[in-house]
Amino acid sequence: MSDRITSWHPNPSKPGYTPPAGAVDAHCHVFGPMAQFPFSPKAKYLPEDAGPDMLFALRDHLGFEKNVIVQASCHGTDNAATLDAIAKSNGKARGVAVVDPAISEDELAKLHEGGIRGIRFNFLKRLVDNAPKDKFLEVAQRLPKGWHVVIYFEADILEEMRPFMEAIPVPLVVDHMGRPDVTQGPDGPDMRAFRSLLESRDDIWFKPTCPDRLDARKEGGMGDPWDNFAKAVAPLVADYPDRCIWGTDWPHPNMQDEVPDDGHVVDMIPRIAPTPELQTKLLVANPNRLYWAEQT
Numbered sequence: 001m002s003d004r005i006t007s008w009h010p011n012p013s014k015p016g017y018t019p020p021a022g023a024v025d026a027h028c029h030v031f032g033p034m035a036q037f038p039f040s041p042k043a044k045y046l047p048e049d050a051g052p053d054m055l056f057a058l059r060d061h062l063g064f065e066k067n068v069i070v071q072a073s074c075h076g077t078d079n080a081a082t083l084d085a086i087a088k089s090n091g092k093a094r095g096v097a098v099v100d101p102a103i104s105e106d107e108l109a110k111l112h113e114g115g116i117r118g119i120r121f122n123f124l125k126r127l128v129d130n131a132p133k134d135k136f137l138e139v140a141q142r143l144p145k146g147w148h149v150v151i152y153f154e155a156d157i158l159e160e161m162r163p164f165m166e167a168i169p170v171p172l173v174v175d176h177m178g179r180p181d182v183t184q185g186p187d188g189p190d191m192r193a194f195r196s197l198l199e200s201r202d203d204i205w206f207k208p209t210c211p212d213r214l215d216a217r218k219e220g221g222m223g224d225p226w227d228n229f230a231k232a233v234a235p236l237v238a239d240y241p242d243r244c245i246w247g248t249d250w251p252h253p254n255m256q257d258e259v260p261d262d263g264h265v266v267d268m269i270p271r272i273a274p275t276p277e278l279q280t281k282l283l284v285a286n287p288n289r290l291y292w293a294e295q296t
């Protein structure tokens with residue numbers, strides 16, 4: 001792979017919306033720097049460097065206080081770049097790792113020391129080569145106290161994933177709501193299936209995130225300002241206000257053909273969480289319960 005991609009906006013606008021004090025960008029990534037943190041040989045995309053300095057500058061520009069850095073698939077199971085960014089955050093970042101399911105207890109303990117509070121199971125075939133459910137279930141049985149599992153899958157496999165999710169003995173956080181087709185609206189089959197999942201366990205959380213992905217023009221959506229996303233997602237946040245966390249998804253892996261303006265992404269927040277109470281739950285109380293539990 002020769003051409004490295006740039007999937008983030010060079011000069012994002014200032015949002016019209018001001019997040020509350022203590023707001024957490026609870027889904028973002030770092031890429032490299034590649035010279036120090038090489039990408040996985042199995043990476044499905046090769047990004048330009050997008051390191052902690054850029055992430056923290058964006059955090060401040062958008063009005064957030066903390067980050068949850070989710071290991072991006074381009075780094076495979078080498079969490080060094082994510083751990084390095086957490087270490088440089090002055091306590092303002094925690095993380096979600098991607099691990100080899102055979103990882104030892106000692107290695108899990110070291111990840112906890114480094115600010116990790118969960119592991120990610122990625123089932124997107126365009127991002128990872130394999131996702132061994134049996135091995136994932138084994139490691140999910142022996143995570144450090146207080147950890148959770150972040151899971152990423154597409155809506156068309158939600159039903160087949162339910163027995164696997166049911167067997168996971170720790171809280172689950174579903175990335176980007178399992179990618180429902182937001183053009184179906186709030187009562188379409190995808191959202192109904194996702195609500196059924198949420199009703200099945202009260203410790204299944206979700207991220208009402210990625211309007212730029214889920215309502216992208218290239219996906220048949222409307223593009224910015226992502227009205228389909230706002231219409232489909234706001235009722236979900238209203239109905240499950242204590243089980244959702246939000247993130248920018250910066251540096252927006254693979255969005256180089258429709259790069260979102262992060263200021264516009266942030267301005268989706270009051271459209272899906274229209275009251276200060278909902279915004280405080282989404283951006284402050286809920287992510288702190290999951291990632292800074294020792295301080296809540």
Ligand SMILES: O=C(O)/C=C(\CC(=O)C(=O)O)C(=O)O
Nearest residue numbers: 071072073074127249253254
């Ligand atoms: O590509 C997507 O649909 C979403 C991604 C990319 C990703 O998960 C990864 O590269 O690990 C995201 O959540 O940032």
